[in-house]
Amino acid sequence: xxxxxxxxxxxxxxxxxxxxxxxxxxxxxxxxxxxxxxxxxxxxxxxxxxxxxxxxxxxxxxxxxxxxxxxxxxxxxxxxxxxxxxxxxxxxxxxxxxxxxxxxxxxxxxxxxxxxxxxxxxxxxxxxxxxxxxxxxxxxxxxxxxxxxxxxxxxxxxxxxxxxxxxxxxxxxxxxxxxxxxxxxxxxxxxxxxxxxxxxxxxxxxxxxxxxxxxxxxxxxxxxxxxxxxxxxxxxxxxxxxxxxxxxxxxxxx
Numbered sequence: 356x357x358x359x360x361x362x363x364x365x366x367x368x369x370x371x372x373x374x375x376x377x378x379x380x381x382x383x384x385x386x387x388x389x390x391x392x393x394x395x396x397x398x399x400x401x402x403x404x405x406x407x408x409x410x411x412x413x414x415x416x417x418x419x420x421x422x423x424x425x426x427x428x429x430x431x432x433x434x435x436x437x438x439x440x441x442x443x444x445x446x447x448x449x450x451x452x453x454x455x456x457x458x459x460x461x462x463x464x465x466x467x468x469x470x471x472x473x474x475x476x477x478x479x480x481x482x483x484x485x486x487x488x489x490x491x492x493x494x495x496x497x498x499x500x501x502x503x504x505x506x507x508x509x510x511x512x513x514x515x516x517x518x519x520x521x522x523x524x525x526x527x528x529x530x531x532x533x534x535x536x537x538x539x540x541x542x543x544x545x546x547x548x549x550x551x552x553x554x555x556x557x558x559x560x561x562x563x564x565x566x567x568x569x570x571x572x573x574x575x576x577x578x579x580x581x582x583x584x585x586x587x588x589x590x591x592x593x594x595x596x597x598x599x600x601x602x603x604x605x606x607x608x609x
Contacts, residue, residue: 369590370420376570376583377428380405383574385581387430389455391505393580394537398548405570406549406582407432408540410459410508413607415442417587422449435459435508435540438493439607443501450502457504458497462490463522464512475518486525494534508540512607550578555585 380387385405388397393406407425411418411434418434422445425432433455436446440459450456463478463486472478497504509522523539531538538545546552551567567573573581 389433414587417591461510464514
């Protein structure tokens, strides 16, 4: 653990590496789009698209750096904010410029922490029903204070790993219809539409790509629909911010 923390402490700002990915994709004639833009305008076309998704787990200002960079290149992307990372000024500016901004929900994990649930056998249908209602209220709250949302994304909390139960188990087709939500990002009906799904690595790991591998390789293979998930916390860092992030992660996982 000490070695992992040391690696994180001295991690440098790597935003230029993300910029290189954008430039490479553009040079290979890929459209750089948000999830909602892809769903509404590209999923039934032959266009090559790089779908840009950001899960804002800890770093709203880092997310803003991604937004400014993407805006510079004429790209569009999706940002999912947790309640603890929401920043009205940043989110409203993104939304005003046609970037997708929505909810990174952790409803079941939050409930499990409140009730000290550490055994997945206690995630009963009753508990799921309560959490479904809680998420319904969260969406209403988000739309009251911000704007209408079309997609949502579940957060992977440490409690979800302990329970071996993701937050999105509380959603079904009825929920989608009731809230006019098109999809949740881990919905198998959506993920199977991607020719490649790529995620960046955890804050403590040596940087590697997860799932389908390097975006460069997927672009070189001319995969038509590539979804790239990044977390600002992994990219836009400095020594002092790294200290703050490590403390945040520690308390978040308790």
